[in-house]
Amino acid sequence: MYPITFIYRVNNDKDPYRKRGSEIGDIQLKATSETFSPKMVVDFVAGLLGGAAGVLVGHPFDTVKVHLQTDDPRNPKYKGTFHCFRTIVQRDKFIGLYRGISSPMGGIGLVNAIVFGVYGNVQRLSNDPNSLTSHFFAGSIAGVAQGFVCAPMELAKTRLQLSTQVDSGIKFTGPIHCLKYIVKTEGIRGAFKGLTATILRDIPGFASYFVSFEYLMRQVETPGVAYTLMAGGCAGMSSWLACYPIDVVKTHMQADALGANAKYNGFIDCAMKGFRNEGPQYFFRGLNSTLIRAFPMNAACFFVVSWVLDICNAKGGMDSVMHSDQPLTLVNLDNKSQADLEATAPTVEEVVRKIITDNAMSHQYVSTPKDVVHSHYTSSTINIPKESKARLASDCNLK
Numbered sequence: 269m270y271p272i273t274f275i276y277r278v279n280n281d282k283d284p285y286r287k288r289g290s291e292i293g294d295i296q297l298k299a300t301s302e303t304f305s306p307k308m309v310v311d312f313v314a315g316l317l318g319g320a321a322g323v324l325v326g327h328p329f330d331t332v333k334v335h336l337q338t339d340d341p342r343n344p345k346y347k348g349t350f351h352c353f354r355t356i357v358q359r360d361k362f363i364g365l366y367r368g369i370s371s372p373m374g375g376i377g378l379v380n381a382i383v384f385g386v387y388g389n390v391q392r393l394s395n396d397p398n399s400l401t402s403h404f405f406a407g408s409i410a411g412v413a414q415g416f417v418c419a420p421m422e423l424a425k426t427r428l429q430l431s432t433q434v435d436s437g438i439k440f441t442g443p444i445h446c447l448k449y450i451v452k453t454e455g456i457r458g459a460f461k462g463l464t465a466t467i468l469r470d471i472p473g474f475a476s477y478f479v480s481f482e483y484l485m486r487q488v489e490t491p492g493v494a495y496t497l498m499a500g501g502c503a504g505m506s507s508w509l510a511c512y513p514i515d516v517v518k519t520h521m522q523a524d525a526l527g528a529n530a531k532y533n534g535f536i537d538c539a540m541k542g543f544r545n546e547g548p549q550y551f552f553r554g555l556n557s558t559l560i561r562a563f564p565m566n567a568a569c570f571f572v573v574s575w576v577l578d579i580c581n582a583k584g585g586m587d588s589v590m591h592s593d594q595p596l597t598l599v600n601l602d603n604k605s606q607a608d609l610e611a612t613a614p615t616v617e618e619v620v621r622k623i624i625t626d627n628a629m630s631h632q633y634v635s636t637p638k639d640v641v642h643s644h645y646t647s648s649t650i651n652i653p654k655e656s657k658a659r660l661a662s663d664c665n666l667k
């Protein structure tokens with residue numbers, strides 16, 4: 269069962285004396301997301317839409333990257349990132365930046381649905397849902413889960429991008445064609461080449477992704493649009509920083525010839541050979557462009573995910589208050605314990621009524637049940653009797 273969590277503060281004013289005997293009107297409520305939404309599916313949908321938004325924002329960066337990577341070094345067309353960007357827009361119009369968007373759109377949409385769906389559900393079901401440890405754990409599990417879709421998808425993408433160098437110059441029409449060819453020549457196992465490396469990359473990748481987002485969102489009481497975008501962007505960058513060396517090895521594994529002609533004998537062998545040939549730089553090639561793309565992409569992604577959860581959860585919050593026997597968690601932003609609060613502040617019922625009437629539900633992605641003291645707030649879990657919820661509901665004319 270999902271705990272219900274509302275973040276509130278008794279008084280805006282930082283002056284501790286002003287809080288004494290606060291009126292109900294001083295309560296500001298902020299409902300948090302992970303609490304409601306018994307519909308597990310909301311997380312998947314939010315992830316899908318967030319992934320699509322991320323691709324929409326991130327794809328032009330990818331296009332520029334691929335153009336730069338394939339530019340002729342002896343007779344370069346482009347003088348740099350920005351010049352490349354401008355040239356493409358001038359030559360092919362804006363749409364030029366969006367060529368080839370359909371397969372990442374579908375693929376990343378699907379992967380993101382799995383990532384956010386698994387992450388959200390695992391995190392909610394864990395013992396202490398709001399601890400950073402749960403976010404770490406849920407992110408890791410999500411990393412494993414998405415690997416099974418992500419690995420074949422990235423295998424096809426890598427081989428399409430390098431199709432002149434590998435697969436004896438076969439011209440694939442798209443990712444599906446490429447995967448069909450791999451299955452035909454190497455069997456089903458061939459399609460999962462690089463699976464271990466993908467999972468090894470995405471466990472730290474998604475653990476750091478969600479932990480850093482959560483951590484950043486906890487640093488302010490009410491994160492606004494700009495702050496949420498910033499937190500999402502930083503989460504994307506920290507995720508890549510945490511796993512980049514593994515990503516380099518994964519790319520080499522997937523670009524390697526299939527079957528008997530393979531150069532590498534597995535992940536370790538590939539990493540060792542790369543290191544011996546090039547030294548430590550091997551593990552960081554292409555990091556810059558990855559980080560540049562990661563910021564806007566993940567800013568958009570997290571923003572849309574938060575926004576979708578917000579919309580879907582607003583109503584669920586009311587339902588939960590009225591119809592469930594679940595404990596209600598009140599997070600006091602004034603950093604007082606509940607016992608302390610009860611002596612000086614409105615009663616829990618008043619708070620709940622305020623919650624219902626204000627219906628002030630805004631997604632925060634942050635909250636902490638149980639009596640835990642944080643730098644910014646204290647939270648406590650309270651059981652609201654069923655009858656008093658019902659009374660509150662009827663008091664407020666809610667069905």
Ligand SMILES: NC(=[NH2+])NCCC[C@H](N)C(=O)O
Binds near residue numbers: 473507566
């Ligand atoms: N290593 C990872 N997969 N990190 C998560 C970032 C995912 C995100 N879709 C991106 O491509 O930036």
